[in-house]
Amino acid sequence: MFDFLEGYDLLGAFWVTVQLTFYSAIGALIWGTALAAMRVSPVPLMRGFGTSYVNVVRNIPLTVIIVFTSLGLFQTLGVTLGADNFTTINFRLAVLGLIAYTAAFVCEALRSGINTVPLGQTEAARAIGLSFPQVLRLIVLPQAFRSVVGPLANVLIALTKNTTVAAAIGVAEAASLMREMIENEAQLILISAIFAFGFICLTLPTGLFLGWVSKKVSVKR
Amino acid sequence: MKLRKATGATAAALVLTLTAAGCSSDGGGDKSGEKITVGIKYDQPGIGLKTPDGKYTGFDVDVATYVAKQLGHDPGDIVWKEAKSADRETLLQRGDVQFIAASYSITPARSEKVDFAGPYLLAHQDVLIRADDESIKTPTDLNNKKLCSVTGSTSAQNVKTKIAPNAQLQQYGGYSECLTGLENKVIDALTTDDVILAGYASQPEFKGKFKLGGFKLSNENYGIGVQKGSELKAKINTALEKMVSDGSWEAAVKKNFGSANYQPEPAPKIGVIVS
Numbered sequence: 165m166f167d168f169l170e171g172y173d174l175l176g177a178f179w180v181t182v183q184l185t186f187y188s189a190i191g192a193l194i195w196g197t198a199l200a201a202m203r204v205s206p207v208p209l210m211r212g213f214g215t216s217y218v219n220v221v222r223n224i225p226l227t228v229i230i231v232f233t234s235l236g237l238f239q240t241l242g243v244t245l246g247a248d249n250f251t252t253i254n255f256r257l258a259v260l261g262l263i264a265y266t267a268a269f270v271c272e273a274l275r276s277g278i279n280t281v282p283l284g285q286t287e288a289a290r291a292i293g294l295s296f297p298q299v300l301r302l303i304v305l306p307q308a309f310r311s312v313v314g315p316l317a318n319v320l321i322a323l324t325k326n327t328t329v330a331a332a333i334g335v336a337e338a339a340s341l342m343r344e345m346i347e348n349e350a351q352l353i354l355i356s357a358i359f360a361f362g363f364i365c366l367t368l369p370t371g372l373f374l375g376w377v378s379k380k381v382s383v384k385r
Numbered sequence: 386m387k388l389r390k391a392t393g394a395t396a397a398a399l400v401l402t403l404t405a406a407g408c409s410s411d412g413g414g415d416k417s418g419e420k421i422t423v424g425i426k427y428d429q430p431g432i433g434l435k436t437p438d439g440k441y442t443g444f445d446v447d448v449a450t451y452v453a454k455q456l457g458h459d460p461g462d463i464v465w466k467e468a469k470s471a472d473r474e475t476l477l478q479r480g481d482v483q484f485i486a487a488s489y490s491i492t493p494a495r496s497e498k499v500d501f502a503g504p505y506l507l508a509h510q511d512v513l514i515r516a517d518d519e520s521i522k523t524p525t526d527l528n529n530k531k532l533c534s535v536t537g538s539t540s541a542q543n544v545k546t547k548i549a550p551n552a553q554l555q556q557y558g559g560y561s562e563c564l565t566g567l568e569n570k571v572i573d574a575l576t577t578d579d580v581i582l583a584g585y586a587s588q589p590e591f592k593g594k595f596k597l598g599g600f601k602l603s604n605e606n607y608g609i610g611v612q613k614g615s616e617l618k619a620k621i622n623t624a625l626e627k628m629v630s631d632g633s634w635e636a637a638v639k640k641n642f643g644s645a646n647y648q649p650e651p652a653p654k655i656g657v658i659v660s
Contacts, residue, residue, distance in 0.1 A: 231558070231562065234557075234562070235562060235565055235566075238571065239565060239566050239569045239571045240569060249553055250531065250553045250554065250555045251553075254555070331536050331537075331556075331558070332536070332557065332558040333556075333557060333558075333562075334536055334554075334555050334556030334557060340536050340537060340556065341537075342537075343471065343536050343537025344536075344537035344541075344542060345537075346470075346471045346537070347470060347471070347537050347538060347539060347542075348492075348494060348539070348542070349494050350474045350492075350494050350495045350497070350498045350499075351498075352471060352472070352474060352475050353475070
């Protein structure tokens with residue numbers, strides 16, 4: 165029944181998915197934290213930028229963002245991100261698009277975490293003379309991160325599945341191999357099921373592990 | 386009073402159409418007025434295209450209309466349904482469509498799932514290049530070029546395995562993205578079946594910008610897909626034979642692939658698959 169799987173590099177394709185997820189997750193975490201810091205900062209210009217970025221980017225379909233990175237950035241503006249062949253360029257462009265998109269969700273998850281830190285702590289920190297970056301770094305963010313592990317796990321799972329959109333610009337990840345196999349083998353349901361199972365294998369352990377971490381580290385109030 | 390008049394008129398019109406539908410019966414059977422659902426592509430100019438004003442054009446559409454006519458269905462009784470490449474077998478197996486004419490190449494793997502009437506067209510994988518590009522003269526010239534095709538398509542796989550393993554291959558969700566790349570000179574050649582390329586090249590907005598390589602890199606036998614074991618297969622084959630013999634086939638080819646220096650193959654013999 166599964167003999168048609170021969171000749172296809174299933175693990176290789178899922179490995180690209182994992183790599184896409186990994187780099188995008190790290191980038192989105194950094195950029196999302198920066199955005200959250202902007203949204204709670206005392207500088208109106210930064211608050212304005214953070215708010216408009218989040219509201220614009222999270223309301224654009226991911227496919228549009230990913231296709232734009234290829235058609236707009238690469239084809240029209242000639243942005244190659246330091247790579248010289250299509251495979252690397254596409255991979256990097258996809259990571260860039262995924263970071264830009266996912267950071268908006270990371271930012272909002274993190275901001276809800278910031279709101280769980282009692283206001284009195286910020287005031288106390290300000291009273292002993294800490295500057296805004298110090299308050300954020302030493303007092304607020306450590307507690308905020310601990311309370312949003314659960315929501316961030318959601319974002320990570322969504323990101324893992326969103327990497328399939330990278331097939332639209334030709335990154336050779338799982339969804340791209342799935343289309344190839346359906347085209348050749350004419351076994352729509354079976355092949356879809358195999359790939360759905362592959363994604364469950366990636367996301368289910370992530371969810372369970374981060375759920376456990378979330379319980380461990382949450383701030384008891 | 387006005388309302389009643391209107392109802393009367395509607396009823397009269399309804400009776401008229403019903404009797405009209407009952408009487409008219411040219412073509413094969415007595416099925417006029419009976420709907421037939423046909424699967425086509427909606428996004429391939431020259432093959433199967435749904436225009437913004439809701440009309441359907443292309444060679445597959447013309448073939449399907451002719452076949453439906455021979456089966457006894459008027460053009461107005463055809464319900465068009467989009468048959469994307471990945472959905473075609475499922476649509477037939479579930480019986481959602483009676484037959485599919487959607488640049489459907491006959492392959493052994495597909496023949497296990499569905500039956501094919503035809504072939505009705507012999508296409509070849511080919512490349513579309515910029516009209517002023519003189520650097521691609523033979524298929525071997527493709528090897529250090531930048532090629533583009535649709536993600537996962539047979540043409541894209543052929544490039545990787547057979548045609549030009551050293552070429553860089555860009556895959557996109559659709560041919561339109563490749564065409565922008567070709568215009569922007571980021572991509573050197575778009576590759577897929579020549580009939581599809583000819584369809585794109587003869588679009589008004591691309592006229593004169595692109596040309597076909599004429600390389601015949603593979604043989605694609607387009608067939609009409611029907612449900613496994615369906616009696617339609619024989620009827621459609623008869624219809625296709627008639628279409629070729631009465632000249633409608635030739636006319637449809639001229640109409641849809643007329644421009645863009647595309648040389649169509651002669652009509653294939655029914656049941657003969659060129660490999």
